[in-house]
Amino acid sequence: MKARTITQGVSWLGAVDWDRRLFDSLIPLPDGTSYNAYLIEGSDKTALLDTVDPAMADVLLSQLKEVARIDYLVSHHAEQDHSGTLPLVLEKYPQAKIVCNPKAKGLLMDMLKLPEGSFLPVEDGETISLGDKSLHFLHTPWVHWPETMVTYLEEDKILFSCDFFGSHIATSELFVSDQGRVYEAAKRYFAEIMMPFRKQIAKNLDKLKDLDISMIAPSHGQIYPDPSFILNAYQDWVHSTPRNTVVLPYVSMHGSTKIMVDSLVSALVERGVRVEQFNLAVTDIGKLAIALVDAGSIVLGTPTIHAGPHPYAAYSALLANALRPKARFLSIIGSYGWGGKTVETLAGMIPNLKVEVLEPVLCKGLPKEQDLQALDKLADSIAGKHQEQEFV
Numbered sequence: 001m002k003a004r005t006i007t008q009g010v011s012w013l014g015a016v017d018w019d020r021r022l023f024d025s026l027i028p029l030p031d032g033t034s035y036n037a038y039l040i041e042g043s044d045k046t047a048l049l050d051t052v053d054p055a056m057a058d059v060l061l062s063q064l065k066e067v068a069r070i071d072y073l074v075s076h077h078a079e080q081d082h083s084g085t086l087p088l089v090l091e092k093y094p095q096a097k098i099v100c101n102p103k104a105k106g107l108l109m110d111m112l113k114l115p116e117g118s119f120l121p122v123e124d125g126e127t128i129s130l131g132d133k134s135l136h137f138l139h140t141p142w143v144h145w146p147e148t149m150v151t152y153l154e155e156d157k158i159l160f161s162c163d164f165f166g167s168h169i170a171t172s173e174l175f176v177s178d179q180g181r182v183y184e185a186a187k188r189y190f191a192e193i194m195m196p197f198r199k200q201i202a203k204n205l206d207k208l209k210d211l212d213i214s215m216i217a218p219s220h221g222q223i224y225p226d227p228s229f230i231l232n233a234y235q236d237w238v239h240s241t242p243r244n245t246v247v248l249p250y251v252s253m254h255g256s257t258k259i260m261v262d263s264l265v266s267a268l269v270e271r272g273v274r275v276e277q278f279n280l281a282v283t284d285i286g287k288l289a290i291a292l293v294d295a296g297s298i299v300l301g302t303p304t305i306h307a308g309p310h311p312y313a314a315y316s317a318l319l320a321n322a323l324r325p326k327a328r329f330l331s332i333i334g335s336y337g338w339g340g341k342t343v344e345t346l347a348g349m350i351p352n353l354k355v356e357v358l359e360p361v362l363c364k365g366l367p368k369e370q371d372l373q374a375l376d377k378l379a380d381s382i383a384g385k386h387q388e389q390e391f392v
């Protein structure tokens, strides 16, 4: 795709990656993604904001063919999907300075072998003039690395936010045209990489509060011509109390655990609690991550295999531990053949979760009447706790 004009002197450059299906060898990308870079041409100087994933370097270099000079290469974030083409761009414009958070300098030198003399680190609040356009830099740590920053283009009131407010969508439309679609993609993105850093993100949202923003241009997905849409969504994901919802990732080998899951789901629904159920053998973990953003409780369902939890259940526990959702309660249900340490093993995998653990329900073989009654009791307990916490 060729460069596209956003407003006078401001253009979108970058690559739309329609075919990518996995990020960081972990995160599913059902809708592909894009790596957005932006060219800002002032009356005196020119800046390129971010680059693209090295796999698509040729697309960016082709867009830069007609650009004679670049003075500043702004690197908002050192992760390679944005910085990975910096070495090639610097080779083309050797006089350019890499403008970044001081914390990014070392990371970029380590990861891309960029020369120390090319850097121009900027402090929080610093401004660089391009003549009739001014780049105002704000450090926004932990969205989602420690060195992240954003740029506010003062004259045009555009916030270039890199990963912050991004979404993994490949599309030919530059601006958000379907808010429902973008809401889900942006929530998935928030859940997968931003959720563990909610406290820092809250501080960063506060920092942006006084800016007059006409447009937010992230480095993945579409540009927001209505910034309040994504700013309000982030406020909700970061600050709202958990909902009256149980997220129930489970796996079943011969059906016993599935019977328990069905019984618990039914009991919870009867008690007015919403449930989001995920069969880990087939689920998209991005959907599970989205559900974790609002969950009041998590219940893991697993059979016992080789004396411990099924590896898929262990994976979901490790994932929840890494994502650190707001959930306040957790329990474990499942079936075993002759014994094991399923509960102890899973409990040891979630030290980051600030949850009260509710009495697990494990049964031998097929669930019996007393096991189903124990599941009803667990549903009572969850519904009661949610009510006490006023989850809605």
Ligand code: FEO
Pocket (backbone or CB within 6 Å): 077, 079, 080, 081, 082, 144, 163, 220
């Ligand atoms: Fe889009 Fe953290 O890189």
